[in-house]
Amino acid sequence: MRKFIFRVCLFFLAIIVFDRVFGFLMEGISSRVEVGVTGRDNFICDKVTDDMLVFGSSRAVEHYNAQMLTDSLGIPCYNCGETGCGIILAYGRLRMILERYKPHTILYEITPDFDLLEGQDNHQYLFSLKRHYDRPGIDSIFWSIDTKEKYKMLSKMYQHNSSFLQNIVAYFSGIAGETGVKGFRPYDVEMDTMKVRKGHIAYDSSKGYTYDSLKIQYLNKFLDKTKGMNVFFVVSPMWYEQDTSVMAPIQKLCQERGLQMINFANNPKYVHNNKYFKDGEHLNARGADEFTRDLIQELRKRNIGGKP
Amino acid sequence: MVFNSFNFIILYPFIFLLYYAIPAKHTKGRNLYLLLASYLLYAHWKPVYALILLAVTAVTFFSAKMIAKATRPKRILTLGVLLTLLPLAFFKYFNFINDTLSEILPAGLNWNLPGLNWAIPVGISFFTFQALGYLWDVYYKRQEAEHDFLTYALFISFFPSILAGPINKASLVIPQLKSLRPYFDYGKAVEGLKMVLWGMFMKVVVADRVGIYVDTVLPSYVNYTGLSCFMASILYTIQIYTDFAGYSLMAIGIGKMLGFELTENFRRPYFAVSVTDFWHRWHISLSTWLKDYVYIPMGGSRCSKLRNYWNIFVTFLVSGIWHGANWTFIVWGCMHGVCQIVEKMLGQQKCSYGWFGRSVKILVTFLIVNFAWLFFRMPSLSDACGVIARIFNPSLPMTVFWGPINNLAFMVLGVAMVWAKDFRDEFAPERFLLMNSASRGIRWLTYVLLLALILTAGVFGADQFIYANF
Incomplete structure (x- = not known):
């Protein structure tokens, strides 16, 4: 028994x-990656200095043409959105950015599944934050989702779980996914009509909505950190019609904090308009440019940016 | 509590150390401790369901004692079997039977209890079948009725195997529980640890990784090409194997670490040369159970050919029903039954060809099993047929959705490692002995790299095992 325990201890020591x-090794490599998902993440967390920042999910990444916003409004803009992520990652990234500087304007693309509703396993939002666990304020995000993460994150291998391969390849070959232009990654494709059906309404109020209290808590924390900045919640267009009652908590937050919401849901210019979309939820490159132009007009109405 | 959960990984070393803190001469004390641990781990899920486990244990324990004494034991056996099956029938099949009756009967009966489907006590199919097997063994006088309730309760609830098997035979486990076990068996413990390590690799690195692809494509198969659906079906075939065989390996390994031998459950099933051979390698403890308590009592193969085919069909129908309350499982079971009948008719159960013929038979069996798994995976018969129709639709683009490149790389790595190990075990068991190498350096390097792969390439957060749902 002693021999067994001794060898097991030796194994764990190894x-x-x-x-x-x-x-x-991985910290050294991944912090030097300049391309792909990790390169973009490094830039957002360590180098971005733009006055206007966009946060949100893939609908932020693919819809907000940051170069066009920069050129039209005269305010340097960067797209900090991340596919499959919402407020929990956005809060973490904002914490890291605020360690360096304070942006002027924040555009937050609301995606109810990632920012409001219960249902997704919140662990998924921690993936991009794992490498930054040791930075101020990031560890507590992990603990708020799962107290066991405190112990799991003691392992450096776990911190680089599922990402080490892409980082090694990106570092040594410089080949990785597209970083995008100022974080904006549009899809220059035609609508895949197989993937949509008319009559379907995005979000179904018939069973009522169950909101995730943790996500709402992080929305509040996010707004606490952005005091003194211009914050806009934006709902970009969908091919589908949307039940906007799902946005009730955001409307309430806007009322309580005196914020503005720019809502393109059910905008007749976009709904069921194949030429602007790649699928039911995402604009294609043409749609993204059109939406960004419309958004610029809305922002100008709210005294953001210079006159054309 | 599943073995790859963080809670179990933290708890198990304490369970292990406390078990060996009890002197070997106190066999009863050790058993009592294991019983308490088993019930606590089971109750961790939903405490009230421990009462169902206790009820099934008590019913079969006392029924067996009465059967052993009775002059006309059949009535007691029937009553005992019905009472044992009651919780399983209620929790697992009530809604299915009720829905089916509602559709058949014109009056439109509907007594749906919506809570039942999600509230199935975990492992109920496994411990119910294990208890029933014991009852029949006592009836057929293959096993003496156990007089010590503690020993019997531990046999039914033993934590390594309660959640998803293996379904152990009383003749294998009860003598081990009653005998004076050695204080500690170093060789067994090391062997057990190796099994846990490889089982964990199969589960978190392979099963959960390929599961990401499968869960992306199959639920919305209408959005994907036929080739992508085919790839998803192949990956599901790999997922269910690595998930269940990985779990079984961990269960057997954990048992070994405590000094117990449990039933072998998998023997490289995808190297089977026929569907019949597949069932000698897949979920062996269930196949053995079905053979001993369904197939042979019906007459087995010692009867007319036609009757024998019927026996095979019914056995696999029962297997389908055991797996779940859905027509998809019944069709899946029937497919396996029909395939075996055809093989028997054509004399193709074994392989008498050379390496080429054998390779072809392995490939054909793999593809048959693969298509049958689609019925197992999809929520309805129409969905399963929909996926198959897409796979064979030549008008769809011949492109494949690969998923994120990162995921693909880990998938390829994990699947290649599992395939290589199974290939080695099947065709060259004495070569490339990494974990069992004579060289300590190679052994230790393999252990460290395997755990490193689990930590760096494993998918964490997907705690549930597919078979735990049954």
């Missing part, structure tokens, strides 16, 4: 040594 060496 694992700890391996873990530290691996962590040291």
